[in-house]
Amino acid sequence: MSLLDLDPKVVATARRLAAKAAEPVVDIAKAHTTVAVERATLRLAGITGADTTHRAGDIPWVNRVVDTVREHCGLEHGAVLPVFDALARNDIGTLTELAEATAAGQIQYTVPTGAAARRAAKAGRVAIARGLRQVDRNRAQRDKLITKIGDPPQRPWIYLIVATGDIDEDVVQAASAARAGADIIAVIRSTGQSLLDYVPEGATHHGFAGTYATQENFRIMRAAMDEVSKEVGRYIRVTNYASGLCMPEIAVLGGLERLDMMLNDCMYGILFRDINPIRTFVDQRFSRAMHARAGIIINTGEDNYLTTADAVEAAHTVTVSQLLNEHFAHEAGLPNELLGLGHAFEINPDLPESFRMELAHALLARELFPEAPLKWMPPTKHMTGDVFRGHLLDGFFNLAGVLTGQSILLVGMMTEAVVTPWLSDRDLAVANVRYVLNAAGNLSEDFVPARDGYIVKRAHQVLGEAVDLLDRIVDDGLLNAIGDGTFGLMKRPQDKGKGTDGVVSKADGYVNPAIEMLETGATK
Structure with a gap:
């Protein structure tokens, strides 16, 4: 039953316009690859580790290989053919050994043709399939654990951020949060990691205002929360960030280490990190296909628009972005x-x-x-430092989440805009959420806005404005709309931004078994 009495024809028009606006961008994404997509593909194929002897610091082996392939023969045909051809020609057993030989200047990469190309493609597919089967096993293991241990008994799920910079300290905070009632633990990333064009290796203990997203950090947190899940009697989900210049790689690592949710938005990196639009759309298409395979819930970032633009005047841009995110997700195979x-x-x-x-x-x-597990974000922009007012405002936020049936509720902190929250702040914030959820119960059953009342009229107004904006975007082009500052007031031209030089047009004969297998669901 629709509480807002939305016109199905208007809703259908909004979705049709979103699809039409997104279509040219999808075509561009299909026609290009990036250094991050190629690195993600080789990570699925099994390459790990880093060159720890480099004078400029550790360099992941996957970066070393992809950069060298690009230098020798380009990435227009993908990395799989040159890499697996080099393995065969040089009689090298593993990708790590190949990377070591590459660093020593012993490998010359070329794009094979004929029978050699077919052998390289087959070998690459076998290796990538092995990685995807690990992702599939992790998804099955998640389902098994949820069945055995149990899901949280109520919605919305309580989502809490930890961010000390030290993965071992994060584990302590995460365990305390889960015991206090949190259902989802999000490990916020170290400031600036989204602009690194490589993924650090190993466990880290030195992040700033967050902890580095690495495969080992993912493994440590997931293992710790598995233990806590048994203790508290509900499966605790783990979240990290598949965004920035390494979006596809981090999506792969999340699948390999059984993360449950990952932040992944079609425009966030463009608008708020000044990453090249084409790079972002290519990378997010691969990453979303990866999330779909791994059964990972994505969290999009529309809340960020309202921290830069006015939340009343720009409300319709949130709806437009949600509709675009929905279409891009569906096109990449991600279900509701x-x-x-x-x-x-x-x-x-x-x-x-x-x-x-x-x-x-x-x-x-x-x-x-x-059908979507909506993520409802707390007040931040108008938190003043008055912790009592902030705590009350968070209570109103929690109540709105209950009344409107939100799925995931990020815990608001009364010390937002004052300090990085302490454990005690988190404890009070979780207690606020738990009180409202317990006291309100199923109050949403009794919440029926008047058909001609303020709430219904406001919702219709926002939807109408969203349709009007989508209509203009179809005429002007989505990339032009992003360049003009339509979303979040940020102007990001399609030929500018960080990572632009990492975008490559695909040649005829481009080969990437990972993309094919993600699209078809193949396992071998």
Whole structure:
């Protein structure tokens, strides 16, 4: 039953326009690869480790190999053919040994043809299939553990961030949070990692305002939360970030280490990290296919628009972005049940009727995407440092989440905008959420906005404005709209931004078994 009485024809028009706006970008993404996509492919094929002897610091072997392939013969045909041809020609047993030989200047990469190309493609497919089968086993293991241990008994799930910079300290905080009631632990990334064009190796203990996303850190946190899950009697989910210049690689590592959720947005890196738009769309298409295979719920980043633009005036841009994220996700094979679309409680609380507008916006998202595990983000922009006011505002946010049936509720901190929250702050914040969820119960059953009331009218207004904006984007082009500052007030031209030099046009004969196997669901 629709509480907002949305016109199905208007909703259908919005989705049709989003698909039309996205189509040229999807075509561009299909026609290009990136250094990150090729590195992610080789990570699936089994390459690990780093060159620890380099004078500039550790360099992952996968970077060494892909950079050398590009230098010798280009990436227009992909990395798989040159790499697996080099393995055969030089009688080398493993990709790591190949990387070591590459660093020593002993390997010359070429694009093979004929029978040699067919042998290289087959060998690459076998290796990549081995990696994908590990991803499949992890997905099956998650399902088994959820069945055995149990899911959280209520929705929304309580989502809490830890971020000490030290993975071992993060584990301590995460375990405490889970025992206090958190259902999802998100390890926020070290500041600036999204702009690194490589993934650090090993466990790390020196992040700034966050902890580096590495395969070993993923493994450590997942193993720790498996133990805590048994203790608390519910499966604790682990979240990290598949975004930035290494989006595809981190998506692969998340699948290999059984992460459950990953932040992954079609435009966040473009708008808020100034990463080249083409690079981002190519990388996010591969990463979303990877998430679909791994059964990982993505979290999109629409909440960020409202930290730079006004949450009332720009409400429709959130809806537009959600519709675009939905289409890009579906096109990459990600189903609704893995589509954690984002939105936020960011209206200035001093505005009259602000809470009613928040309810309208949240309910609109819920009704537009009924099968999606929506991620509802807490107030940040208008937190003033008055911790008592902030705690009350977080309570209103929690109540809005219950009333409108949100799926994932990120815990708001009363010390937002004052300090990096302490464990005690997190404890009070989780207690706030638990009180509201317990006291409100199934209050959403009784929440029925008046058909001609303020909430319904506001929702219709925002949807109408979203349709109008999508119509303009179809005419102007999505990449031009991004360049003009349509979203979050950031202007990002398609030929500018970080990572632009990592984008490569595919040649006829481009080979990447990982893309084919992700699209078809193949296992060998």
